[in-house]
Amino acid sequence: MVRDYSAFLPGAAPARRERTVLERLGWGPAFARQIDVDALTETPPVRVVAVHRSGLQVAGDGIDEAIPPGPEATVGDWLLFDRVRPRSSRVLERKSLIKRRAPGTGRDVQLIAANIDTVFVVTSCNQDFNVARLERYVALAFDAGIEPVIVLTKADLTEDPAPYVEEARKVSDRMPVVPLDARGEEPPEALAEWCKPGWTVAFLGSSGVGKSTLTNALLGTQAIATQGIREDDARGQHTTTRRELHATPGGCLVLDTPGMRELQLTDAATGIADVFEDIAALAARCRFADCRHETEPDCAILAAIEDDSLDPARLARWRKLQAEDAFNSASLAERREKDRAFGKLVRGAMKAKLDRKR
Numbered sequence: 001m002v003r004d005y006s007a008f009l010p011g012a013a014p015a016r017r018e019r020t021v022l023e024r025l026g027w028g029p030a031f032a033r034q035i036d037v038d039a040l041t042e043t044p045p046v047r048v049v050a051v052h053r054s055g056l057q058v059a060g061d062g063i064d065e066a067i068p069p070g071p072e073a074t075v076g077d078w079l080l081f082d083r084v085r086p087r088s089s090r091v092l093e094r095k096s097l098i099k100r101r102a103p104g105t106g107r108d109v110q111l112i113a114a115n116i117d118t119v120f121v122v123t124s125c126n127q128d129f130n131v132a133r134l135e136r137y138v139a140l141a142f143d144a145g146i147e148p149v150i151v152l153t154k155a156d157l158t159e160d161p162a163p164y165v166e167e168a169r170k171v172s173d174r175m176p177v178v179p180l181d182a183r184g185e186e187p188p189e190a191l192a193e194w195c196k197p198g199w200t201v202a203f204l205g206s207s208g209v210g211k212s213t214l215t216n217a218l219l220g221t222q223a224i225a226t227q228g229i230r231e232d233d234a235r236g237q238h239t240t241t242r243r244e245l246h247a248t249p250g251g252c253l254v255l256d257t258p259g260m261r262e263l264q265l266t267d268a269a270t271g272i273a274d275v276f277e278d279i280a281a282l283a284a285r286c287r288f289a290d291c292r293h294e295t296e297p298d299c300a301i302l303a304a305i306e307d308d309s310l311d312p313a314r315l316a317r318w319r320k321l322q323a324e325d326a327f328n329s330a331s332l333a334e335r336r337e338k339d340r341a342f343g344k345l346v347r348g349a350m351k352a353k354l355d356r357k358r
């Protein structure tokens with residue numbers, strides 16, 4: 001008999017072992033290092049796998065329970081489950097967090113999803129394609145601490161997806177771009193690199209771009225109703241309030257949440273700076289540290305526009321995202337004041353533009 005010693009040799013892959021229940025739910029060292037052995041038995045880790053109006057659904061090793069709302073947790077979170085007082089379960093520190101400003105006029109921040117490893121920013125190779133929106137979503141992912149990947153669906157509906165891919169790449173050179181047909185066989189293969197066992201992924205993008213279609217393709221089911229199907233829905237019910245993690249056959253977890261659809265930026269200054277690294281690098285070379293890149297002398301940004309190395313439209317989008325972020329991050333009173341100031345700024349800019357045209 002020839003024995004295979006390869007597993008003992010340096011650099012050999014560790015022998016494959018069965019993954020534990022927790023690992024299958026996405027558990028890993030980032031969470032394990034936050035707790036000691038005693039806590040592990042007293043308050044076993046559970047993951048929030050769904051959020052309903054009535055509370056949280058949590059799952060762990062031999063645990064599958066609904067707990068009432070209480071802990072400041074969202075789907076994807078890991079909790080140390082307190083069986084006696086579930087509301088007191090501790091939320092473990094997150095790897096990433098997606099949040100947004102709650103609808104309405106308040107300043108409340110709504111937690112959308114936690115511990116997502118990859119966000120697929122989805123748009124289509126058609127009129128939905130919009131660079132400003134891509135920049136917003138990518139900024140949001142960067143800010144949440146998540147690796148973004150741009151997915152361009154409906155590549156089958158265009159003669160040549162290359163121009164779309166090229167435009168999307170300009171958003172940031174820190175993120176891959178994948179064109180595909182969301183229906184059928186292609187997605188699991190094309191997205192395999194980011195759909196690893198124990199990895200948690202989510203799709204972000206506007207309505208109709210193919211998020212549900214992609215989710216179904218990864219799950220290998222038709223579990224999520226797509227628009228085509230919903231249109232025939234006799235009850236006319238379009239929206240669901242589900243926010244759930246689903247496991248793919250390969251062991252990747254896919255988050256399905258309508259809350260990810262239209263997101264405003266709030267407190268996302270870091271993410272915006274990450275997307276617009278090129279502009280930040282230029283700004284660092286302006287003569288004045290507080291340069292507003294409007295009329296100041298020795299402004300590197302104005303110079304870059306002058307010599308065509310910076311697209312003025314990109315600069316305008318950067319300004320707009322920054323303004324949106326600052327506005328949403330402010331309190332209501334601050335916001336009213338900013339609203340007035342912003343109106344003035346816009347009017348001033350319009351006037352300056354008109355003056356230049358004269």
Ligand SMILES: Nc1nc2c(ncn2[C@@H]2O[C@H](COP(=O)(O)OP(=O)(O)OP(=O)(O)O)[C@@H](O)[C@H]2O)c(=O)[nH]1
Pocket residue numbers: 153154155156157180181182183205206207208209210211212213214225226227228229261
């Ligand atoms: N030809 C083609 N059709 C697609 C593709 N992706 C999605 N579709 C179709 O586009 C429609 C919308 O897809 P959905 O998956 O429901 O889109 P969604 O992003 O989940 O939409 P919301 O649930 O409203 O947010 C469906 O009829 C899909 O079959 C694609 O890559 N190619």
Ligand SMILES: [Zn+2]
Pocket residue numbers: 283286287291292293294296298299300301302
């Ligand atoms: Zn400047």
